[in-house]
Amino acid sequence: MDLKSVIAGFPNAVPFDRWSGAWHWYPAPGLDFVGVLSRDGERLLQVNATDSFDPDAAAAVLAFAIEHEEEMFAENPYLTRAGGFRAPGLRRFDALAGVGPRVHDFYAVEQPELTPHTRIFFPAYDSEFSGRENLVEARARYDVLPVGLEDRPPLPWVKMHHINTRTQSRSTGPDRGFTDPDVLAMELREMDGGEGSLVEFENRHGKVWRVRWSDGWWYADSTDPTAAPTDITLDDLLAFAYDRVHN
Structure with a gap:
């Protein structure tokens, strides 16, 4: 599928000024999404924010996701993380988490054909993951972990x-x-x-x-x-x- 055309057609989609080739869209007040294509152009790497959108933090997430996506999902295709993440305004976090399509099921209603091509990333803590999560465990963790850009304390595994x-x-x-x-x-x-x-x-x-x-x-x-x-x-x-x- 033509991912660029799909992203450009999202509600209120505009180029994201903090990252070349990325898009920012906001279907409702307080609900912001930012996304960019993976290096091979096959996937949408997405950041979500609910009443917590910070362009600099979103750009930091995208940069780290692009750099570490391959190694992260080689470790676990469902729910994974890479340590060493830092971002302006999010200094307490020490990892970036990535969620695979079989866990997040994003766009399942609006555009189900896009779901398999989407990976979601969010700031997290290393203590929140084992690295061994199976599909059931990954879904359980995804349901309780805040996946936005807001500052928060850790929710250890x-x-x-x-x-x-x-x-x-x-x-x-x-x-x-x-x-x-x-x-x-x-x-x-x-x-x-x-x-x-x-x-x-x-x-x-x-x-x-x-x-x-x-x-x-x-x-x-x-x-x-x-x-x-x-x-x-x-x-x-x-x-x-x-x-x-x-x-």
């Missing part, structure tokens, strides 16, 4: 399974599922006094820890069967979990 005998809350099924680090911390606190309660969590590196409450003591041990249980206070446990999830 973490999975959890829990059984709380005190509150009677528990995970659905035996597997660990994605959660928010704040929810992990809350479940650890809620275990206090719940005999036999269990929280198991996994970080982006694939490391897993199992925490349980028994007889008034906190125990934290890895799923390594040779690891001995360790007594730990709640404050130390929360610091332990925070460090494992954010690093």
Whole structure:
């Protein structure tokens, strides 16, 4: 398909003055898109912004995406990232994320023929990705990660399974599922006094820890069967979990 003609036909599309050959279009107030063709001309590399459009930041994303697209998607075709990204006004971010068409499904309604040719990029944090996301995991992460240009704190990759005998809350099924680090911390606190309660969590590196409450003591041990249980206070446990999830 003629990608240039398609992009030029977007609502309010105009040349993007920060990058030669790129386009800026805005179908509604506060909703801005910027895109450029890949080096081989086969794909649209797109940046999205909702009430957060910054031309300099968008240009920085495009520059980094063009430079690193090939290596990023060679690592993972669904959801990938490259470290070392920096941009004006986005100084807290340390990575750029890329989303493949089977995950974002962008243009599925308006122009479905364009979807397979589109990759979306957004500023992110290295701690938000494992690099091993399958299609289901990539879609789950894409659904919760902000994909615009707004400044934000990190939302680290973490999975959890829990059984709380005190509150009677528990995970659905035996597997660990994605959660928010704040929810992990809350479940650890809620275990206090719940005999036999269990929280198991996994970080982006694939490391897993199992925490349980028994007889008034906190125990934290890895799923390594040779690891001995360790007594730990709640404050130390929360610091332990925070460090494992954010690093």
